[in-house]
Structures are given as C-alpha cells and as structure tokens.
Amino acid sequence: MKPAEGSTVIGKSVIIRGELSGHEDLYIDGDVEGTVTLPDSRVTIGPNAQIRADVSASEVIIFGKLTGNIHSSGRVDLRQSAQVQGDILAGRLSIEESAILTGRVELKIAEAAKPSTPAAASPSAPIPAPAVAAPVPANASLFPQPKA
Numbered sequence: 001m002k003p004a005e006g007s008t009v010i011g012k013s014v015i016i017r018g019e020l021s022g023h024e025d026l027y028i029d030g031d032v033e034g035t036v037t038l039p040d041s042r043v044t045i046g047p048n049a050q051i052r053a054d055v056s057a058s059e060v061i062i063f064g065k066l067t068g069n070i071h072s073s074g075r076v077d078l079r080q081s082a083q084v085q086g087d088i089l090a091g092r093l094s095i096e097e098s099a100i101l102t103g104r105v106e107l108k109i110a111e112a113a114k115p116s117t118p119a120a121a122s123p124s125a126p127i128p129a130p131a132v133a134a135p136v137p138a139n140a141s142l143f144p145q146p147k148a
Contacts, residue, residue, distance in 0.1 A: 012048040039073070047081050
C-alpha cells in the first residue's frame with residue numbers, strides 16, 4: 001500500500017502518544033495512541049498500523065488494526081486486512097470480504113441531503129411519521145437461530 005501523493009506519512013517505526021490534528025490527508029503505518037482529528041481530510045490506516053485512538057475525519061480508509069471509535073462525515077472503507085474494534089458513525093460504509101468489525105455502526109444522512117423544512121413539501125401531501133425501531137437488548141443476537 002502506497003500513500004496518496006501529498007499525504008503526510010507516519011511510518012511504521014514511528015510511535016505517537018497523544019493528539020493528532022490538522023487539515024491535510026494523513027497516512028498512518030505506525031503506532032498511534034490517543035485521538036486523531038482531521039475534520040476536512042482523509043485518514044488512511046496502513047497495513048502495519050496499530051491504532052488505539054478515536055478517529056474523526058471526512059474519509060477513513062483502514063488496512064490495519066484500529067481499536068477505537070470512528071466518526072466520518074463521509075465514507076469509511078474497511079479493506080480486506082482491516083481489523084476494527086469500536087463503533088462507526090459515518091455517512092457511508094464499505095466493508096471488503098475478510099475485514100473484521102466488532103462494534104456498532106450508525107449511518108447518517110448528510111445534512112445537505114435533508115429537506116430544509118417540512119413546509120417545503122406540498123401542503124396537501126401528508127407528512128409520513130418517522131420509522132422507529134424497538135430497542136434491542138445488548139445481549140440479543142443479530143441472527144437468532146431457529147429452534148429445532
């Protein structure tokens with residue numbers, strides 16, 4: 001995996017403890033513990049990376065190991081070698097075969113795609129009620145097995 005041209009690179013022999021923040025694309029192939037905040041940029045976690053941090057960026061691509069939560073205003077890509085333990089809040093999510101995700105996922109609609117006000121709809125058209133799902137117990141199985 002080669003970093004995108006123009007990205008800042010944290011090599012595989014580098015160890016960082018603390019907070020990383022900025023406004024340019026970042027490629028991490030080393031060891032990072034803390035927080036990574038790049039609200040307008042892409043974060044790529046390379047195949048050799050060991051990340052123990054919450055990551056917030058417009059786009060997150062993961063090839064390595066991440067323990068922590070991910071918040072993305074755009075897309076999160078979990079590539080084939082990705083191992084993620086934590087929750088994901090993003091606009092879009094892509095998971096390749098063999099990627100591992102342990103955690104919860106919440107996909108949100110981008111603010112620009114939402115209608116500005118209900119008044120923008122036709123006055124004669126009924127406004128549908130929002131769909132509400134029943135709470136699921138934390139120990140409930142996603143795929144319950146049929147009883148024999």
